Amino acid sequence: MTEPIVKVKNLSMHFGQASGFFSGPQRLVKAVDNVNLEVFEGETLGLVGESGCGKSTLGRSILQLCKPTTGTVQYRGTDLVKLEGKALRKMRNRFQMIYQDPYASLNPRMKIADIIGEPMYIHQLHPRSEIRSEVEKILKMVGLARDFADRYPHEFSGGQRQRIGIARALAAQPDFIVADEPISALDVSIQAQIINLMRNLQQQLKLTYLFIAHDLAVVRHISDRMAVMYLGKVMELTDSNTIYEDPLHPYTQSLLAAIPIPDPEKEREREANRVLLDGEVPSPENPPEGCAFCTRCPRKREVFETKKIDCSTKAPTFAEAKPGHWTACHLYT
Amino acid sequence: MGEALLEVENLHVHFPTPDGVVQAVNGISYSLGKKEILAIVGESGSGKSVGVLSLLRLIPARDCKVQGSVNFEGQNLLKLSDPEMRELRGNRIAMVFQDPMTSLNPVLRIGDQIQESVIEHQGISEKIAKSRAIELLELVGIPEAGKRYRHYPHQFSGGMRQRIMIAAGLACEPSILIADEPTTALDVTIQAQIIDLVKKLRREIGMSVIWITHDLGIVAGLADRVAVMYAGKIVEFAPVDQLFKTPQHPYSRGLLNSLPRLDARSEKPLEAIEGLPPNLINYPASCPFLERCSYQTEQCQIPPEMRSITTTHEVCCHHTEKL
Amino acid sequence: MGFILFLALFADLLSPFAYDRVYFDRVLLMPFEHPEHPLGTDEVGRDYLSRLIYGARTSMMVSLSVQMIALMIGLPIGALAGYFGGAFDFVISRIIDIMTAFPALLFTILIISVLGGGMPTIIVALSITSWIVIARITRAQILTLREQEYCTAARGIGASEWRILFRHLLPNAMSPILIAVSFGIPTVIFAEAGLSFLGLGVNDPIASWGKMVGASNAYVRVYWHLALLPTLAIALTMLGFSFLGDGLRDALDPKQKIRV
Numbered sequence: 001m002t003e004p005i006v007k008v009k010n011l012s013m014h015f016g017q018a019s020g021f022f023s024g025p026q027r028l029v030k031a032v033d034n035v036n037l038e039v040f041e042g043e044t045l046g047l048v049g050e051s052g053c054g055k056s057t058l059g060r061s062i063l064q065l066c067k068p069t070t071g072t073v074q075y076r077g078t079d080l081v082k083l084e085g086k087a088l089r090k091m092r093n094r095f096q097m098i099y100q101d102p103y104a105s106l107n108p109r110m111k112i113a114d115i116i117g118e119p120m121y122i123h124q125l126h127p128r129s130e131i132r133s134e135v136e137k138i139l140k141m142v143g144l145a146r147d148f149a150d151r152y153p154h155e156f157s158g159g160q161r162q163r164i165g166i167a168r169a170l171a172a173q174p175d176f177i178v179a180d181e182p183i184s185a186l187d188v189s190i191q192a193q194i195i196n197l198m199r200n201l202q203q204q205l206k207l208t209y210l211f212i213a214h215d216l217a218v219v220r221h222i223s224d225r226m227a228v229m230y231l232g233k234v235m236e237l238t239d240s241n242t243i244y245e246d247p248l249h250p251y252t253q254s255l256l257a258a259i260p261i262p263d264p265e266k267e268r269e270r271e272a273n274r275v276l277l278d279g280e281v282p283s284p285e286n287p288p289e290g291c292a293f294c295t296r297c298p299r300k301r302e303v304f305e306t307k308k309i310d311c312s313t314k315a316p317t318f319a320e321a322k323p324g325h326w327t328a329c330h331l332y333t
Numbered sequence: 334m335g336e337a338l339l340e341v342e343n344l345h346v347h348f349p350t351p352d353g354v355v356q357a358v359n360g361i362s363y364s365l366g367k368k369e370i371l372a373i374v375g376e377s378g379s380g381k382s383v384g385v386l387s388l389l390r391l392i393p394a395r396d397c398k399v400q401g402s403v404n405f406e407g408q409n410l411l412k413l414s415d416p417e418m419r420e421l422r423g424n425r426i427a428m429v430f431q432d433p434m435t436s437l438n439p440v441l442r443i444g445d446q447i448q449e450s451v452i453e454h455q456g457i458s459e460k461i462a463k464s465r466a467i468e469l470l471e472l473v474g475i476p477e478a479g480k481r482y483r484h485y486p487h488q489f490s491g492g493m494r495q496r497i498m499i500a501a502g503l504a505c506e507p508s509i510l511i512a513d514e515p516t517t518a519l520d521v522t523i524q525a526q527i528i529d530l531v532k533k534l535r536r537e538i539g540m541s542v543i544w545i546t547h548d549l550g551i552v553a554g555l556a557d558r559v560a561v562m563y564a565g566k567i568v569e570f571a572p573v574d575q576l577f578k579t580p581q582h583p584y585s586r587g588l589l590n591s592l593p594r595l596d597a598r599s600e601k602p603l604e605a606i607e608g609l610p611p612n613l614i615n616y617p618a619s620c621p622f623l624e625r626c627s628y629q630t631e632q633c634q635i636p637p638e639m640r641s642i643t644t645t646h647e648v649c650c651h652h653t654e655k656l
Numbered sequence: 657m658g659f660i661l662f663l664a665l666f667a668d669l670l671s672p673f674a675y676d677r678v679y680f681d682r683v684l685l686m687p688f689e690h691p692e693h694p695l696g697t698d699e700v701g702r703d704y705l706s707r708l709i710y711g712a713r714t715s716m717m718v719s720l721s722v723q724m725i726a727l728m729i730g731l732p733i734g735a736l737a738g739y740f741g742g743a744f745d746f747v748i749s750r751i752i753d754i755m756t757a758f759p760a761l762l763f764t765i766l767i768i769s770v771l772g773g774g775m776p777t778i779i780v781a782l783s784i785t786s787w788i789v790i791a792r793i794t795r796a797q798i799l800t801l802r803e804q805e806y807c808t809a810a811r812g813i814g815a816s817e818w819r820i821l822f823r824h825l826l827p828n829a830m831s832p833i834l835i836a837v838s839f840g841i842p843t844v845i846f847a848e849a850g851l852s853f854l855g856l857g858v859n860d861p862i863a864s865w866g867k868m869v870g871a872s873n874a875y876v877r878v879y880w881h882l883a884l885l886p887t888l889a890i891a892l893t894m895l896g897f898s899f900l901g902d903g904l905r906d907a908l909d910p911k912q913k914i915r916v
Contacts, residue, residue: 050520065808092814104805109827118823119813157609165809172813187376188547192591192605199602214521217550221593221603244595258525260550261596262589264573267554276529277522280490 004038004074005176005208006062006095011035011071013054013061029284031057032068033232036318039176044202044209046223046240048216048255050281054232055212056100059178062210063097064088075176093123096169100181102161106153112139112164113149119172135171141204142167143197159190163197170201178210183218195222216259220244228252231284231292234318238325248327250299290315291330303330337364337404338508338541344401346380346387346565353614358384359565360401362639365509370535370542372552372573374588375562378610381545382513384562389426389511390418406508424454427502431514433494437486444470444482447501454505469500473530492523496530506538513545528555549592553577558645561585564611564621567639571646581648583626620651628652671706676861678702687881696881699871702861704881708889710863715893718779718858719844723837725783730790731833737791738798739821745795752792760785764847768856775858778851782844793836797829804828831908838901842894849890865890 013032031054039045049055061068064080073080075095083091099105106115116138117131126134136146142163153161162182169177179198183191199222201207213219219226220240227237228251236249247253254277261267279296288294294311297303303311309330321332346358358380365371375381386392387399388410403410406425413421422428430436438446447466451457457465463482470478473496486494495515502510512531516524528551535542544555552559552573559576561569561584569582580586590604608625611617620626620633632651639649672692679701687696687704695704737748755763767781801807802825810820849866851857858864865886872882 050522060808063812065812089814089816092812097809097812099805099809101805105809107806107810107824107828110823118810118815122814122819159609168809168813188549188588189376189591189606190609192593192603193607195593196602196605216521217593217595220595254522256595258522259595260525260528260548260554261594262549262553262577262592263596264553264577266596271554274525276525280492280523281520 002041005041005076006037006039006210007072007074008035008037008058008062009072009074011037011058011061011073012069013057013066014069030232030287031284032061035071035232035234037227037234037237039208039210042206042208043225044211044223046219046226047210047212047229048214048219048226049229050214050255052281052284053229054284055214055229056180058229059097059180059210059212063095063178065097090123093119093125093172094174095176095178096172096174098162098165098169098177098179098182101185102158102165103153103185105165106161108153110152111149112151112153115153115164116149116167116171119168123172125171125173138167138170141170141201143193157190158186159193162186162194166194166197166201170205175206176208176210178212180212181214182211184213184215191218198222216255217261228255231281231287233292233328234326235293235329236325236327237318238322238327242325246325248321248325248332249293249329250297250331251293254296254298289313291328299331307331307333336367338367338369338406339365340404341384341388342402342404344384344387344403345399346383346392347398348396349398350614355613356616357397357565357613358387359616361560361562361565361567363560363567363570365541365543366557367508368535368539368541369557370531370544370555372556372559373543373545373562374547374549374552374559376547376610378564378613379562380565381547381562384565385511385513385543385545389422389428390415391422391428420454423450423502423507424505425507426509426511427505427507429495429498429502429510429512429515431517433491433498433515433518436498437494439486442483442485443489443497447497447504450501451504465504466500469503470497472503472534473497473500474526475500492519492526495519495523495527499527499530499534503534503538503540507540509541509543510534511543511545514547515544516551517546517548524551531555549577549588561588564616565613566621566649567647568622568649569647570639571648575643575646581642581646581653582622582650583628583652584622587625671703671709673703673706675706675710675863676702677706686879695885696879698868698882699875704885707863707868708865708885711865711868711886711889712893714775714858714862714864715845715848715890718775718782718848719841721779722782722786722844723840725779726786726790726840727833727837729783730787730792731794733787734791734794735798735821735826735829738795739802739817739825748791748795752788752795755785755788756792761847761850764851765854765856768851773856773859775862778848778857782847786840786844789836789840790833793833794829797832798825801825801828831904834908835901835905838897838904842897845890845893845897 011032012034015029015031035058047055060066062073068081113132113135116135120126120131120134135149139146139148144160144163183194186194195218202209211219211223223240225238226240226243228235230251236243236252243252244256247256254275257274258277275298277296282288282295290313291311294300297311300311303309307330311330316328316330316333318326318328319333321327342362343360344358345360348355348357361384373381373385383392387397388403399411401411444463444466447469448462451462451465452459467478467482470482475481475493475496489497516527519527531542532555534540546552556573558572560567561582563584569576569585576585577589580589587604587606591606593603606625611621617623620636623629623633637649637651639647641647642653679697682690682693682697683699683701685693685696688694689696693703697704698707733748737745763785764781767784768777771777807820807824810824848857852864852866853870855870857867868886869883876883
């Protein structure tokens with residue numbers, strides 16, 4: 001593989017709940033806890049996890065849409081966390097985001113032409129007189145008619161709006177895009193359109209994606225490598241085929257088992273030997289002391305018997321269990 | 334399958350709005366057998382929820398016009414008076430909705446909410462009702478039911494609340510449970526638990542289920558028969574294996590092909606269905622799928638009728654033989 | 657509504673007489689008693705119709721200037737407090753809290769007592785209480801809109817804070833603010849009328865509906881029109897502006913533009 005375009009080191013994002021007059025002692029939510037990741041040029045790294053696992057927060061803190069508590073994010077050698085104000089704003093066109101909610105992420109009082117033209121204008125990517133024709137070019141690229149430019153967001157369907165959101169990201173001429181659940185608000189038949197569009201654009205424009213989603217099937221389809229998050233931590237990271245064929249972490253295993261496959265025969269087969277995960281994700285305000293997954297882990301006993309380690313007190317480290325296959329579980333240390 | 338428990342015939346639901354009449358449901362017919370799980374699949378705006386909620390008059394009558402006939406235990410539901418309908422809802426037919434966060438009353442203890450319908454419909458004493466409620470909580474897998482019975486909704490997580498909703502629905506031993514996207518707001522691991530619970534309940538207490546969803550994955554593992562809805566019509570109605578193995582309608586086929594598969598990665602692009610569903614106000618005079626269909630011919634200008642291609646498999650398309 | 661504005665603008669042309677022209681021989685005429693004075697005259701012999709028309713000008717002048725000043729002060733202060741937060745927001749919020757808790761009328765009376773009467777003082781005094789409303793609404797609007805995803809998206813493409821505030825937040829915040837302004841106008845008209853009624857309003861001989869009601873106090877048992885006509889004028893104007901506010905609310909509601 002080529003050079004990493006983004007290198008995330010020991011990134012943590014902790015939210016302190018305001019300790020106001022009446023709210024008692026401050027509680028710390030570790031939304032993202034000590035994450036290490038590398039995204040390589042031209043690849044798609046998928047980031048999956050259930051709601052509240054911190055995957056969106058991770059995406060946002062990589063792009064400095066919220067300032068991480070600790071850690072570094074190197075984009076082509078520049079530490080973005082250290083950049084402030086104007087210096088950061090000037091670099092922002094290089095890395096862009098596609099948002100989950102196509103309704104909330106477009107300013108309702110701006111015309112499509114202005115929404116897509118804004119990054120070009122801010123970063124002076126084109127002479128002002130050419131912005132309009134550039135906007136039309138990008139509209140065509142994302143599969144929209146050029147006369148859409150003079151209309152307002154509310155005139156469009158969810159799928160069309162998501163195309164507009166993608167167009168806005170592309171207008172900045174980025175090489176790295178974080179897509180935060182870009183299809184989860186869309187209907188099934190529209191989802192495939194957007195996935196195909198994103199793949200085509202990636203090939204045409206040599207883009208690098210960090211693709212965040214909760215739907216493993218979608219992530220597997222689009223990404224080269226995949227990271228699985230649970231309670232703010234990355235549990236497993238390897239290429240997408242391996243994660244399905246040879247998942248190491250017990251959480252990944254149970255997650256895969258829980259995802260329904262649209263094939264009745266296979267489902268019956270799987271049901272016979274499916275291990276359902278008990279309980280629920282613990283509150284991130286009060287995570288377990290040892291391994292984040294220990295409260296639900298079906299293989300906790302096995303760890304204790306084979307490794308003589310108590311998962312609920314000792315947290316595993318995130319290490320390379322097999323070449324290119326990283327996981328955070330005592331079973332593989 | 335045996336005899337039908339619920340029979341819906343030629344149901345239409347129209348919403349008059351200032352901009353015109355929204356034809357949300359356009360003549361759907363289906364039946365639900367005893368102990369059967371029927372899945373109704375469709376995208377947003379396909380009429381999948383409206384088509385079911387209107388049966389129980391859960392959409393205010395002043396907002397919509399409902400036509401057709403709905404046969405349940407020998408009576409036409411659409412002809413019932415409001416008190417008769419109330420008697421039926423929650424008692425003979427129970428419902429679980431998508432959002433477990435808002436469907437429970439936040440200021441009432443969950444035990445009281447479960448008891449409520451039993452006391453209301455069956456007129457049994459509070460003491461028996463209480464033990465029944467605890468029993469139900471245990472049935473749906475709430476640990477320490479005796480204690481948690483006194484808790485308020487906010488003390489439960491989303492998955493737990495959905496279990497409580499199901500418990501409340503089951504309180505009167507209904508013959509039908511209607512579940513409107515009950516797992517959409519939940520995580521996959523929790524979703525798997527709920528699906529497992531519903532299957533167990535069907536086995537153990539023998540109720541029928543209508544499960545409304547957009548997720549074909551859930552359908553594959555859960556349903557006996559499936560109705561695929563598009564633009565207010567059922568376009569295909571088949572047993573689950575037949576639908577997934579030999580989908581006959583171009584839309585069902587397109588949906589199945591457009592899904593990325595967890596169990597088989599391919600480098601090929603997904604087969605997306607291009608275009609958008611039709612506007613339900615200016616409802617097309619042709620086949621509603623025409624614009625997005627790759628098999629279209631002259632004939633498709635006339636909307637197709639539902640027809641049987643095997644004894645159990647019905648499709649609404651002129652061109653099934655081509656597929 | 658438009659009619660009142662029209663009266664106010666063209667009072668000079670429309671009135672049959674000057675508002676301060678006194679006819680000593682025609683004091684306290686009933687309506688239609690004298691062909692030249694269709695609505696009669698007041699206690700010092702001024703044409704009542706003319707005074708009503710000029711009263712519209714006073715009401716409009718006071719209320720529109722007050723709301724303009726309130727908008728000019730309240731909008732930037734509310735927007736800055738809402739967007740940047742911090743110490744500035746804390747101070748502003750406390751001022752707003754204190755001013756809201758204080759009875760506005762008493763406060764205005766206090767200021768007028770200190771500064772003396774007259775139209776400019778009234779405008780100043782009413783502005784001091786009116787900007788609070790605008791600032792509070794603006795701040796609340798900005799606070800909610802700031803969390804919208806398109807605002808994050810604007811930051812994501814590298815827009816500066818000022819650009820986000822002016823291009824993304826304020827245009828979306830404007831409709832409730834404009835509605836508040838249009839509802840504020842009748843409030844100010846009423847306040848001005850009240851103050852003038854109490855004798856704290858505009859100075860003689862300028863016509864003001866409130867003052868006209870106040871002055872009619874002594875004669876109202878016989879000369880009912882002196883009180884009734886200006887009261888009616890106040891009521892109709894306030895009603896008009898309330899309708900305008902309602903209309904604006906409906907017209908600016910983005911939901912109504914969304915296609916079903």
